[in-house]
Amino acid sequence: MIVSAARLIEDKSVLMVGTQWPIIVSLLAMSLHAPGITICYEGGAVLGKVPDRIPFFTGDPVVNSSSVLMGNSFDTLGMVLHGGRADMALLSGASVDRYGNINTTCVGDYTSPKIRFGGSGGACDFGSLAPRTIIILEHDKRRFPEEVDFITTPGYLKGKDDRIRSGLRASTGPYAVVTTLGLFRFDEKGEMVLRAHNPTASVREVKEGVQWDLKVHKDVGPLDPPSEEELRVLREQVDPGGMYLREARLLKGREVVI
Amino acid sequence: MSKDKKLMPMSEAIDRYVADGDVLYLGGFIQQEPFAAGHEIIRQGKKDLTVSKCAALILVDQLIGAGVVSRLITTFTWNPLPTTAHCFVRAVTKQIPGEVEIEEYSILALNLAYFAGALDLPYVATKTILGSGFDGEQTDSGVKNRLRFETSPFNGERVCLVPPIKHDVGIMQVQRCDPFGNAQAWGMLGEVRYGLQSCDKVIICAEEIVDTDVVMRDPNRTLVPGFRVSAVVEEPWGSHPGPMAGYYDMDWPYHAYYEKETRTEGVFQEFMKKWVYHTRDRKDYLGLLGQERLEALRPENFESDPVSYGKLTSHFGVPYA
Numbered sequence: 001m002i003v004s005a006a007r008l009i010e011d012k013s014v015l016m017v018g019t020q021w022p023i024i025v026s027l028l029a030m031s032l033h034a035p036g037i038t039i040c041y042e043g044g045a046v047l048g049k050v051p052d053r054i055p056f057f058t059g060d061p062v063v064n065s066s067s068v069l070m071g072n073s074f075d076t077l078g079m080v081l082h083g084g085r086a087d088m089a090l091l092s093g094a095s096v097d098r099y100g101n102i103n104t105t106c107v108g109d110y111t112s113p114k115i116r117f118g119g120s121g122g123a124c125d126f127g128s129l130a131p132r133t134i135i136i137l138e139h140d141k142r143r144f145p146e147e148v149d150f151i152t153t154p155g156y157l158k159g160k161d162d163r164i165r166s167g168l169r170a171s172t173g174p175y176a177v178v179t180t181l182g183l184f185r186f187d188e189k190g191e192m193v194l195r196a197h198n199p200t201a202s203v204r205e206v207k208e209g210v211q212w213d214l215k216v217h218k219d220v221g222p223l224d225p226p227s228e229e230e231l232r233v234l235r236e237q238v239d240p241g242g243m244y245l246r247e248a249r250l251l252k253g254r255e256v257v258i
Numbered sequence: 259m260s261k262d263k264k265l266m267p268m269s270e271a272i273d274r275y276v277a278d279g280d281v282l283y284l285g286g287f288i289q290q291e292p293f294a295a296g297h298e299i300i301r302q303g304k305k306d307l308t309v310s311k312c313a314a315l316i317l318v319d320q321l322i323g324a325g326v327v328s329r330l331i332t333t334f335t336w337n338p339l340p341t342t343a344h345c346f347v348r349a350v351t352k353q354i355p356g357e358v359e360i361e362e363y364s365i366l367a368l369n370l371a372y373f374a375g376a377l378d379l380p381y382v383a384t385k386t387i388l389g390s391g392f393d394g395e396q397t398d399s400g401v402k403n404r405l406r407f408e409t410s411p412f413n414g415e416r417v418c419l420v421p422p423i424k425h426d427v428g429i430m431q432v433q434r435c436d437p438f439g440n441a442q443a444w445g446m447l448g449e450v451r452y453g454l455q456s457c458d459k460v461i462i463c464a465e466e467i468v469d470t471d472v473v474m475r476d477p478n479r480t481l482v483p484g485f486r487v488s489a490v491v492e493e494p495w496g497s498h499p500g501p502m503a504g505y506y507d508m509d510w511p512y513h514a515y516y517e518k519e520t521r522t523e524g525v526f527q528e529f530m531k532k533w534v535y536h537t538r539d540r541k542d543y544l545g546l547l548g549q550e551r552l553e554a555l556r557p558e559n560f561e562s563d564p565v566s567y568g569k570l571t572s573h574f575g576v577p578y579a
Binding site: 019020041042043044045056057059060061063064065070071072073074077078081082104105109110111112113114115116117118119120121122123124125127128129150151152153154157162163166167168169 | 287288289312313332333334335336338340342343346347350351362363364365366367369373384385386387388389390391392393396397399400401407415416417418444445446447448449450451452501503504507508510557560
């Protein structure tokens with residue numbers, strides 16, 4: 001999933017990068033085929049290099065000493081993204097629906113939710129304004145409802161026409177969804193289509209992994225597995241301590257007592 | 259320049275400038291959070307506060323759990339581990355310890371609201387938010403915020419109108435400040451410049467109190483000028499367990515400990531007794547952490563090269579004075 005998403009990033013593009021998977025995906029792309037990308041975080045940072053250790057989220061203090069600009073949210077979300085200077089946004093989410101709408105707010109009705117998540121942060125801004133949004137999340141059927149309970153981040157709403165009716169610009173919207181099972185793109189109506197599956201997953205398995213009748217592209221096929229070079233760079237350069245796993249950042253094994 | 263010295267202890271600053279029912283802005287975008295000030299607010303038993311915090315982490319979670327918050331203006335609330343902020347979730351899903359009204363935005367929309375508040379603009383128009391759950395006109399999501407939607411008189415596009423959000427009082431922890439309130443901060447600044455300027459009163463908590471001379475040799479770094487500030491509190495380590503650029507790292511294991519100690523209302527109350535109710539001030543809190551733990555959080559030095567703003571004393575050889 002991390003490697004497949006990184007391959008979609010073109011060199012020299014300007015990226016708005018969200019928390020979780022987007023951080024490691026963008027840094028892998030920067031370390032491989034796209035050294036000239038510009039990585040922007042919602043709090044006002046523009047990175048100058050792959051940070052000294054991998055940021056656990058985009059507000060991580062390690063970003064302070066790895067950036068060429070440390071400003072305000074208006075610098076990145078405002079003048080880069082709203083100002084039309086970003087090419088792409090990378091996001092994670094709790095769930096994604098048939099039209100690429102993302103929910104990171106709640107399960108159930110908003111006013112009396114069964115489960116409550118953190119909320120938007122800048123995610124709604126990314127999805128509203130970016131020319132191409134890539135959504136990266138682990139595949140689990142519960143994360144792929146036909147319609148999300150709350151649209152934290154607008155995808156194509158009920159279809160591409162609906163997005164344009166809402167006032168969002170026609171040149172913006174979801175570009176791809178990358179999961180642990182496959183790569184999805186969107187058709188002319190804004191509906192998610194399976195474009196390629198992971199070599200270890202079948203088309204049937206992916207279709208069974210969403211809660212609606214998933215469209216499948218006529219040229220669907222397996223993704224190329226990660227190359228040795230891609231895995232080496234990921235493990236040795238981007239996150240050598242394996243710290244992207246939560247257990248590692250808590251210094252497990254090295255007892256820190258309170 | 260305002261020449262009133264505003265240095266005072268935390269207890270006095272909170273007592274004098276934060277009132278029950280206030281709309282309270284808390285600064286710090288993930289870094290530079292005013293934990294020490296928040297704990298004092300809880301100890302003083304302030305009530306019925308509207309807390310406005312762009313990026314709400316475990317300080318806001320503690321304020322909610324302690325029952326001092328009746329309304330929360332935010333864009334997200336979580337434990338940055340990342341994991342659930344349990345008190346926030348208990349309040350939203352079960353109204354424990356009481357009902358908290360949530361007014362929710364995206365980060366850019368809330369920045370615009372603070373900006374409009376700081377400049378006293380009637381509103382700001384934007385193209386974000388449209389069609390999302392925060393667009394109450396389009397989606398009927400049940401969301402409560404003060405956004406409105408209109409057609410732009412200039413190009414006919416549908417636009418989101420963001421109202422000004424203003425605050426009675428704002429609090430932020432910064433790296434350094436002079437006794438008059440000229441506050442300097444660096445690191446990730448998110449919304450804080452506009453957040454602080456949308457407040458009637460400002461309390462600055464600082465790692466270090468410095469001479470005005472230090473401020474004047476690098477005025478680009480000033481976040482808020484002294485005349486806007488009501489109180490200055492010297493409070494080293496005041497953002498722990500959050501980070502302060504150049505002073506200390508985020509205390510990740512503390513965030514894991516907090517997650518564990520707040521899973522139920524009962525254990526949360528025990529946590530609060532230990533770290534807030536049974537501490538008199540920040541010194542007591544730091545005593546619980548111990549000097550060794552604090553030292554372990556200090557970063558390696560990574561100094562900027564000095565810059566010169568240039569001192570102008572003559573022109574073409576003719577002295578100014």
